[in-house]
Amino acid sequence: MLETYRGIPHLLDTWLVLTGMTLPIAISALRRPGDLIPRLAAFCMPAAFALVIAATLSPTAHRLARVGECGTHLTTTGGLTSLQGLLNILLFVPAAGMLTLASGRPGDGIAAGIGMSAAVEAVQALLPQLGRxxxxxxxxxNSIGAFCGVGLAAGLQLLTRSRLLVTPPYVVEHAALLVVRRSRRPARHRRGTLVPPRRPAAAVRYHRTNTQLSG
Structure with a gap:
């Protein structure tokens, strides 16, 4: 599936062209409101998926005659321990990780990684002209790479979330001042009419005395 760089002609050119085609989507995702990490992940996600497409579906010099043929032996070409197997794992780490950070749902990264890998293998089996x-x-x-990418993204989310939950000391002091400060007495309302506050008892007695003397 994923050969070394020498076996994929124009890999870098294809990736740059695909990334440039998705650049407006990436810029739009970066300018949307929200936290910085999900926006950066959404900005880098098109480039990560473009790398997967360029590395897996670019034509090679090999020519296969049969249509719909797919190898089922895990030890073919060295399996997961060969250079090709390690590259296949690393290829899906950025795509699954960026999708998880952008959406906030690990299931999306796992499903997208496994589904995209299955779709790539199906296209390679149905189009032998690609030489894949x-x-x-x-x-x-690819599935292992998707799980690794989701795990790294989940760890980063947990780390940033724990940092946000730590309350700085000055916030606690300011909140304490707000609690200790005495609040004003609420104004009394009666059927939509503002009732003036009661006058002190001494002022009431002085007013009554003056009224009696004048009378």
Whole structure:
């Protein structure tokens, strides 16, 4: 599925073209309101998926005659321990991780990684003109990479969330001042009419005395 760089002609050119095509979507995702980390992940996500497409569906010099043929042996071409197997694992780490950070749902990254790998293998099996061989160990390696990317993204989310939950000392002091400060007595209302506050008892007695003397 994923050969070394020498076996994929124009890999970098294809990736740059696909990334440039998705650049407006990435800029729009970066400018949306929200936290910085999800916006950065949404900005980098199109480039990560473009790398997967460029690395797995770019035509090679190999030519396969049969249509719909797919290898089911996990030990083919070294399996997961070969250079190709390690590259297949690393290829899906950024895509699944960025999708998890952007959406906040780990299930999306896992489902997208496994589903995209299965779709790539199906296209390689149905289009032998690409010179790509469909292999079961490629699907397994891509799925492992998707799980690794989701795990890294979940760890980063947990780390940033724990930092946000830590309350700075000055916030606690300011809140304490707000609690200790005496609040004003609420104004009394009666059927929509503002009732003036009661006058002190001494002022009331002085007013009554003056009224009696004048009378």
């Amino acid at each position: 061989s469909c292999q079961l160990h490629d699907l397994v390696a």
